[in-house]
Amino acid sequence: MYLFAPYIVALPLAGFLLNGLFGKKFASEKISGAIGAGVIGIAFALAAAIFAEMLASPPESRSHVVSLFSWIAAGSLTVDWAYQIDQLSILMTLIVTGVGFLIHLYSIGYMHGDPAFWRFFAYLNLFIVMMLNLVMANNFVLMFLGWEGVGLCSYLLIGFWHDRKFDTGGYAPGTATTADAAKKAFIVNRIGDFGFLIAIFMIFQQFSSVRFDEVFLKASAVTVQGDKTMFWITLLLFLGATGKSAQIPLYIWLPDAMAGPTPVSALIHAATMVTAGVYMVARCALLYALSPATMSIVAIIGTATAFFAATMGLVQNDIKKVLAYSTVSQLGYMFMGLGVGAFTAGIFHVMTHAFFKALLFLGAGSVIHAMHDEQDITAMGGLKTTMPTTYKTFFVAALAISGIPPLAGFFSKDEILFRTFAEGSILLWLVGWVTAGMTAFYMFRLVILTFEGTPRWGHDKHPHESPVLMTLPLVILGVLSVIGGFTGVPQALGGSNALERWLEPVFAKATEHLTRIHETSVTMEYFLMILSVVAGVAGIFVARGVFSKPERIGRVPASAWYRLLWRKYYVDEVYDAAVVTPVVRGSEKLLWRGFDVNVIDGIVNGTAKLIDLGSQQIRKLQAGVVQVYAVTFVLGILIILGILILK
DSSP: OGGGHHHHHHHHHHHHHHHHHHHHHHOOHHHHHHHHHHHHHHHHHHHHHHHHHHHHSOGGGOOEEEEEEEEEEETTEEEEEEEEESHHHHHHHHHHHHHHHHHHHHHHHHTTTOTTHHHHHHHHHHHHHHHHHHHHBSBHHHHHHHHHHHHHHHHHHHTTTTTOBOOOSSSSTTTOBHHHHHHHHHHHHHHHHHHHHHHHHHHHHHHSOOBHHHHHHHHHHHOOTTOHHHHHHHHHHHHHHHHHTTOTTSTTHHHHGGGSOHHHHHIIIIISGGGHHHHHHHHTHHHHHTOHHHHHHHHHHHHHHHHHHHHHHTSOOBHHHHHHHHHHHHHHHHHHHHHTTOHHHHHHHHHHHHHHHHHHHHHHHHHHHHTTTOOBGGGOOOTTTTOHHHHHHHHHHHHHHTTOTTSHHHHHHHHHHHHHHHTTOHHHHHHHHHHHHHHHHHHHHHHHHHHSSSOOSOTTOOOOOOOHHHHHHHHHHHHHHHHGGGGGOOGGGTOOOHHHHHHHHHHHHHHHTOOOOOOOOHHHHHHHHHHHHHHHHHHHHHHHHHHTSGGGTTOOOOOHHHHHHHTGGGHHHHHIIIIIHHHHHHIIIIIIIIIIIIIIHHHHHHHHHHHHHHHHHHHTTOOSOHHHHHHHHHHHHHHHHHHHHHO
């Protein structure tokens, strides 16, 4: 079955080509939707078959490289187009294709009636193609191709409705379109991508290879822990991750990415693009284990991002913006886990987050669809009676992300917090614990204002439950949000942590280089679990106590803290003042008016003027007198003869 792995990528590529080249001619939503969703469903089935074969194989024979052809050969650099099929890549492939299939299925109902229906599915398929290349690649160059590819697809999908206005949250009121949001995502990601590219150059210079297996083998054999070169390689790789996975300071693109269609938000936030940075750091776990300083930076940045994004999510009123800041915060948790050496816990949270966050976004899309594009939760309420399936599944997802047992989010988030505490990072654990309480608060604020209480919409709206093509994915994701965490039940609760055993061969070399600081007792583990649950339950009850009172809904506090959170710490304004405005003005005054107009245009226009002046003088020779022409010819001949004689 391993030889069929390339078909997992080829199937969505075929879907992209069919819809991209012939979708407009099909002129049929059924055909375009069936092609777009069908190829992803078949790819998932193929990945599941490979996964089943891997389960039946002994751990030492589960890793395979499937090479298709020699791609790049330049000097000592040789790069094959090859796929690494192992426990980590197949897990990510199942997440990408499985959740991606449900999002494609949902999109058939959500995008019904859109004139560019076929083009939307072509872009979605291309997005999956690039993400699969990223997670299945066996070398840094092919991974980078997928890395850049998802960036391109995010630009196409975020700006899909390119002429629509969107709410920027105050820093550019009434002026931004979805095209602006797409450009912001594309440009901000290029900053991180530059760091990733420099890291690849350094890796090749240091190890004379870009293949994962060769690089990791050489790094383990010759690199001293704490080596400066390894520090810069891993730090630059992490810079790339901060862009794709929206960490401080490059998180600013992700909230604006909500301008795209809701299925795009679900695809970007849950199953694909934003987890790319987490996957890349996990894939390079050995390199990070050899650089403890970088791991500390990863843990601190992740924890800080989790906390600050959660505080911003507390006050958002746009249903998708709340979920956007939630995504940034949850990604911070994943990096917190990776930074303290809990590589399996970080990937575990990637998996569970894919389930409940995809469900939350698709549930939000169902609400927006029913409310005729209304996204302000203060203008909703009472929807649980008119949208029972959406409400029940959304409620389950909110419990899962809040860390309430025995739902999926409890096991993965608790594992990260426990491992953070066990590694001696008490302050990081405390910040993560407080963040868990805030997560539960803003999620149930969202649930209460959207679904509970009395309706606050006008007589012009008649919300109703979404069609079955939209609710069926919600139900499936709801089930996964309940049971998805059972793959990682810790031994303290009587489980065997099957996911940790599954991924152990991938992270074994990295784990050997890690220094364990503390051994934590089972009693302490139970105590930390209880504290984690207490934080989630407290957040839920505080939200219910505050927002169940109608007089509090829509009221804007006058405090400076609220304004600070509402304006998102003025980070966008700072970027505009410190980066965007100087670049734009510098481009206009220095590059355009100074260099382009005066130098480039000056040379071109000056050349034209010089030729014009010269032609005016030469024109005087055209006097119309034959004798003058004869004299001119004779003089010319004499000059030429003189030159020849003198030579």
